[in-house]
Amino acid sequence: MAISKQSVYEPLTESTAISLALRLGLFPEGTPLTCREIGDGNLNLVFHIVDQNTNKGIIIKQALPYAKVVGESWPLTLKRAVIESNALRTFASYVPEYVPKVYYSDESLAVTVMEDLSHLQIARKGLIEGKTYPLLSQHIGEFLAKTLFYTSDFGLNQQQKKQLAQSFVNPELCKITEDLVFTDPFFDHDTNNFEEELRDDVEALWNDSALKLETAKLKRKFLTEGDALLHGDLHTGSIFASDEETKVIDPEFAFYGPIGFDLGQFFANLLLNALSRNEEEREPLFVHVEKTWKVFRETFSELWENHNVETYAKVPGFLQEVLDKAFTDAIGFAGCEIIRRTIGLAHVADLDGIEEKEKRLNAKRHALRLGKTLILKRESISEIQEIRELFAQTAE
């Protein structure tokens, strides 16, 4: 058999993926299996293998040694497959209900075999279609509160936390975020990608040194603050959802970073969807932003009161301080994400999918104003409801 545990890396095909599934005993020999490569990301192959008798399936995800978006010229460590499977397992120990089950992982093949979630839909896709996913913010708020609390110095023995942080050092994937989220969009860099009609707006942003100073501070937080194990790429394309269920996938960017980062990316992608909608259809997105924070705050606070291992936990004001910092940071990070998804390398279908050109350009200009405002005003925002006010104020 071509594939063995000792084999050196080679990309799977639909046929060798089936062989792997059989070898692992995930289906009995002789099961009629179909396999389809369904990856739509830039960094991985994703095989969906289905038993034609029972219709039950599995997913085999394999990291590619390069980023597809720029061809084979952008090599990427295969270690991210280990990061991903370890992150899924770590998250599963706190919130098994919100991540896919991992059945098997193999470092040399850069493979993770996991639960088939094809009964769910990628949240971004559903939101673009106008779905609202009523439980999305409840679930993501809980997911974030529990994973961030239990991997931080508040929820985990401080010795174990350092060892866990060491095992999630993730330089190459962090660099993608450092460059594409925090740096390139704020400079005239060749990775940027925007309609020529936006050039004046974009150049104004590049010349805004007050904005750049605040973005520099936010980037520094991302580079240096190791609060907790982050998902690291928690946009709505990393979430499978239905009206009842929510599953967070693709944590290959996981590393120890600032608590506010995942919150901020999630807020931003909800707001990017709101930007793509007509005014009267935005309400569910604002409600999601507000409820995510509310659920996060309440769940994190409850864990803090009852499961905190830090001696200072009961000192009046400390919890509030930690929450306030996470909130302020999250708003700033959200601003960076909104801007980079509008003019940086990796766009979102929410905005790019607006067919009418003037409408699309207006939505993008609104996005740039909103992102900038969130970054600059983050320290004066004290209530999550203010975000919808800033959204309205930056409409023109």
Add this chain to the structure above:
Amino acid sequence: MAISKQSVYEPLTESTAISLALRLGLFPEGTPLTCREIGDGNLNLVFHIVDQNTNKGIIIKQALPYAKVVGESWPLTLKRAVIESNALRTFASYVPEYVPKVYYSDESLAVTVMEDLSHLQIARKGLIEGKTYPLLSQHIGEFLAKTLFYTSDFGLNQQQKKQLAQSFVNPELCKITEDLVFTDPFFDHDTNNFEEELRDDVEALWNDSALKLETAKLKRKFLTEGDALLHGDLHTGSIFASDEETKVIDPEFAFYGPIGFDLGQFFANLLLNALSRNEEEREPLFVHVEKTWKVFRETFSELWENHNVETYAKVPGFLQEVLDKAFTDAIGFAGCEIIRRTIGLAHVADLDGIEEKEKRLNAKRHALRLGKTLILKRESISEIQEIRELFAQTAE
């Protein structure tokens, strides 16, 4: 021979230390060598081996698998010897003039063989004797600016920085600082150690929840902010000095932490010496505190302007922001160090050596007031000269 590269760990004796030195070829066979164990720390054996013909020597430092201060009951990782020799080598690549040369290190024996600095004196001892070491602050300011800048995201490629940080993850030694500097002295913990006459002052401190909130914030910075490779224990007992030379030793607490921490510990130990002196003899210590900061700021700024690898380096205000944060943090960390050296487990000879009891108790009360003030007022202090004013204001 008992000692070989493959040997399992066992503590050296004066005689096996000599064998090791000969085996390493640091002296020709037949050289008349003397060896003395001169360790006065709590965690290591230190052998001073001298060639009786030339009077030239070497130092062999060996980590003990426990802390002497509490007997064999406090086990400690031997990996700290690797941390120490790697930190000395890393520092030497930036400031060879301020650290001892490392000739050899052996992970299994937890041994570092290094330059003999016995022509110099431990700075704490000299300062207690009334020496002033005119170049001390110039040298330490440069040492800190260069080591902190070049190991940070500003001076080092951000990929290499993460790998370096990963190699300096140091949970056990960090825990000593987390407990003994940032936690135990602020609670009624059995590691604390103070004269019964100070009980009222100490209990007032334990009941001061505003102070504890600020200390909790400072501890959190120590736990989470990975700016640069710190020495981690930069008190005046970790510095060899003369009127011409300064050498920083003992970086076994090295790890990636906040830039202000080493600065703060050094400030604190200068101030602890000032607290032990009569008023008219304090000036050289205040000058050292001020000059350390001034040299640090100027050197760090020069490196920032000319060697910064961060894209945002030239954004107006960013350098000032980084310096301001380091300054504020340093003052807070200094306050914690002053308090813990007064009432915590590990005291300093500067204060404990004051023979007259009332004078000693008054100096310690002054230390507690000064430490508390530095912690509480750190954000409103903008100039280093204000420290001497706060020192005077907290005298009674």
